[in-house]
Amino acid sequence: MSLYEKARRHAGFMAGALVIAILFVLVVERFLGHSSIAFGIAIIGLVAANARMLTFNCPTCGKNLFFRGMFVVPWPNRTCGKCGTELAPPSD
Numbered sequence: 001m002s003l004y005e006k007a008r009r010h011a012g013f014m015a016g017a018l019v020i021a022i023l024f025v026l027v028v029e030r031f032l033g034h035s036s037i038a039f040g041i042a043i044i045g046l047v048a049a050n051a052r053m054l055t056f057n058c059p060t061c062g063k064n065l066f067f068r069g070m071f072v073v074p075w076p077n078r079t080c081g082k083c084g085t086e087l088a089p090p091s092d
């Protein structure tokens with residue numbers, strides 16, 4: 001599996017984690033009232049789940065696939081924005 005595919009799979013996983021985190025906060029608020037603790041748990045969970053994002057780096061120059069200059073986007077680059085290395089298979 002190419003690095004791009006792994007990164008894309010991680011992006012899909014994070015989208016699911018985000019939905020679960022939002023549902024978790026909504027359910028807690030519904031049954032226990034407003035809780036900043038639930039919100040905090042959801043944020044910490046998302047940050048922990050997203051820590052893997054930092055391991056998706058260009059094999060040539062080490063630039064992270066999720067970074068576009070100084071911005072972080074939730075979808076990986078197909079081509080390295082720094083050195084132009086092709087990260088996705090041509091058929092993809």
Ligand SMILES: [Zn+2]
Pocket residue numbers: 058059060061062063080081082083084085
């Ligand atoms: Zn690169």
